[in-house]
Amino acid sequence: MPGSPEIRASVREVSDTRRGVTLGKDPPIRTVEHLLAAAAVLEISNLRVEVHGEEMPILDGSVAPYVEALAAAGVVEQDASRSIHTVTHPLWLASKSAWMLAVPSQMFRATYVVPLDHPTLGTQIVDFDPRRQRFATQFAPARTWGYAHELDALRLAGLARGATVDNALGIGSEGFLSRPRFPDEPARHKLVDLIGDLALLGAPLQAHVIACRAGHTLHVDFVRRLAGTATTR
Numbered sequence: 025m026p027g028s029p030e031i032r033a034s035v036r037e038v039s040d041t042r043r044g045v046t047l048g049k050d051p052p053i054r055t056v057e058h059l060l061a062a063a064a065v066l067e068i069s070n071l072r073v074e075v076h077g078e079e080m081p082i083l084d085g086s087v088a089p090y091v092e093a094l095a096a097a098g099v100v101e102q103d104a105s106r107s108i109h110t111v112t113h114p115l116w117l118a119s120k121s122a123w124m125l126a127v128p129s130q131m132f133r134a135t136y137v138v139p140l141d142h143p144t145l146g147t148q149i150v151d152f153d154p155r156r157q158r159f160a161t162q163f164a165p166a167r168t169w170g171y172a173h174e175l176d177a178l179r180l181a182g183l184a185r186g187a188t189v190d191n192a193l194g195i196g197s198e199g200f201l202s203r204p205r206f207p208d209e210p211a212r213h214k215l216v217d218l219i220g221d222l223a224l225l226g227a228p229l230q231a232h233v234i235a236c237r238a239g240h241t242l243h244v245d246f247v248r249r250l251a252g253t254a255t256t257r
């Protein structure tokens with residue numbers, strides 16, 4: 025873009041959270057959460073990203089291609105210290121029926137509860153504990169998802185133009201509209217989005233975060249709250 029404007033991946037720069045996370049306004053850069061999730065789980069804290077256009081590539085709708093590309097490029101350890109955010113007491117935030125909670129923990133861990141708006145799919149609960157699970161194979165491949173009626177409405181509104189059965193998992197009245205990569209793929213993807221949004225804190229978070237029915241807007245509000253209360257060391 026003219027002048028190659030730069031923007032910092034910080035919660036202070038968030039300008040929109042309706043469909044993914046947008047940083048900045050003039051120009052904006054949209055859908056930054058997948059790349060940030062990949063960088064966060066690979067513990068990359070110093071990264072310059074050059075983008076053509078106003079949106080990060082959606083790729084296959086998951087963060088797996090970003091994880092693979094970053095891992096293949098390699099990570100260099102730098103001679104500098106980096107801070108970590110810890111929480112010393114439980115912190116919570118709620119909006120209507122959605123809520124988030126962070127409790128003190130020896131290391132980062134995330135749990136996501138997704139009550140699906142569907143009569144037979146029910147409630148999905150996933151837990152990411154880096155000591156027991158591999159993010160690259162168990163969470164990174166989970167794709168963006170949505171309800172068919174919402175995707176149709178978004179398309180009519182001119183948004184989510186890139187969403188197709190190839191890069192998004194649709195849920196219709198009959199259930200999944202294509203073959204899911206995991207039975208609980210929607211909850212796995214929500215957890216991935218959460219990790220990407222938590223990266224906007226600017227430092228790794230050492231806490232157990234539990235989210236229920238949340239989304240980007242609550243995630244980002246929670247990061248703002250963490251930024252104001254968490255202790256950095």
Ligand SMILES: [Zn+2]
Pocket residue numbers: 057058168213217
């Ligand atoms: Zn996502």
